[in-house]
């Protein structure tokens with residue numbers, strides 16, 4: 001039975017997609033059969049893995065058109081890494097899902113059969129605490145919260161933590177925080193160090209030892225449609241996500 005992990009933070013631009021793509025790639029590289037689900041209508045995870053990937057069905061079709069997940073899942077250039085892509089029509093999905101009965105558990109019901117086929121299923125969440133994110137929380141065993149080591153980093157976090165607590169109490173008792181990940185860290189700035197300290201004060205041992213540095217290679221890789229694993233395997237960013245994958249495997 002596979003483990004489902006959501007990468008979640010209602011803020012945009014904090015490194016969710018970068019983490020989802022690169023963590024998935026390294027889990028696959030370590031021999032774990034991994035599926036990345038792109039749950040953001042922006043489709044950044046989809047384009048981040050787009051080298052040699054074509055698709056015509058997407059998560060939207062799985063959620064709302066009775067397409068089976070197996071039909072929508074595609075192989076990527078990385079062995080053992082599959083992708084359930086997102087397309088722009090996912091932007092309207094929340095409104096279409098809203099009137100349905102059991103609208104919070106739609107994703108869970110659709111992807112539950114996939115658990116048997118994968119070791120890990122990673123969900124890249126959209127930047128909001130709306131219905132799509134709620135669906136991810138209900139479907140997941142655990143979450144990783146990326147936090148950008150910048151000003152206002154902690155803003156909104158207590159709301160996120162409260163949402164996770166409500167979901168685990170009422171809808172999904174398994175749900176827990178697997179770890180907090182500091183991203184875009186720049187050790188030369190006091191600000192990054194201060195944010196790291198505050199995050200550790202708040203979350204203690206939940207904070208991953210691995211910290212993701214701000215590096216050019218990590219921001220370049222998506223435009224080539226590949227994870228750093230293949231784009232720049234010896235870069236600092238690659239090292240960091242490799243280390244994170246080890247830490248995730250250990251915590252699981």
Ligand code: ADP
Pocket residue numbers: 011012013014015016017018019044127183184185212213214215216218219220222237
């Ligand atoms: P989110 O999914 O939370 O919106 P992204 O992962 O898309 O965030 O990251 C936002 C932007 O920052 C993207 O352009 C991405 O390439 C860049 N970025 C993310 N992590 C890093 C990093 N560690 N170093 C440099 N750039 C990064």
Ligand code: MG
Pocket residue numbers: 016017018040044125
């Ligand atoms: Mg994103």
